[in-house]
Amino acid sequence: MVKNVLGGALQTCCTKPLxxxxxxxxxxxxxxxxxxxxxxxxxxxxxxxxxxxVGNDLVTPHPQWGFPxxxxxxxxxxxxxxxKQAYDAGVRTPVRLEATHEQALExxxxxxxxxxxxxx
Numbered sequence: 001m002v003k004n005v006l007g008g009a010l011q012t013c014c015t016k017p018l019x020x021x022x023x024x025x026x027x028x029x030x031x032x033x034x035x036x037x038x039x040x041x042x043x044x045x046x047x048x049x050x051x052x053x054v055g056n057d058l059v060t061p062h063p064q065w066g067f068p069x070x071x072x073x074x075x076x077x078x079x080x081x082x083x084k085q086a087y088d089a090g091v092r093t094p095v096r097l098e099a100t101h102e103q104a105l106e107x108x109x110x111x112x113x114x115x116x117x118x119x120x
Contacts, residue, residue, distance in 0.1 A: 002028060003102040005110055013040035013099040014075035017068045027077035027101045035079040036107070040099035041116075045072045047093035050086050075099075080107045092116050 002010040015025040019040075021033040027040050041047070043058065048070060051058050058076070061069035070076055075096065084107055086093065095116040104113070 002026075004098050005100045005102055005105055005113055006097055007102075008098060010101055011096075011098040013077050013096060017070070017074060017076070018066065019075065019077045021077065023066050027099060027104075029101055029103055036081065036103065037077040038080045038101035038104040039078050039083040039108075039113075040075060040096040041078050041083060042075050042094040042096065043070050043072060043078075044093050046091050047086055048072065050089060050091040051082060054085065056082055080104045084108050084112075087112060087116070 021037040
């Protein structure tokens with residue numbers, strides 16, 4: 001069983017838009033996922049702007065990669081290092097703990113994730 005950061009079964013992050021490195025709706029990861037798309041977040045304007053400012057354009061669609069471009073309120077499996085980069089810069093975007101892969105804890109703490117979590 002693939003686990004989330006709370007120790008339970010990894011839940012679906014989002015299917016509209018279809019997210020995940022494997023485009024399965026979950027923040028699953030594996031060896032080929034070098035970016036470690038493990039944090040299920042509900043992106044907000046501040047996060048999208050911050051990511052754009054550091055060279056991670058999450059707004060522009062790239063259909064060839066199955067990427068629709070994000071808008072505030074979309075759920076998405078983001079790279080844990082990018083999420084931490086924003087967190088360290090004081091930019092907070094909500095996290096869905098039950099849909100965040102346990103491997104995210106190799107880079108961030110559960111306390112950091114809980115501080116950004118919200119009940120859905």
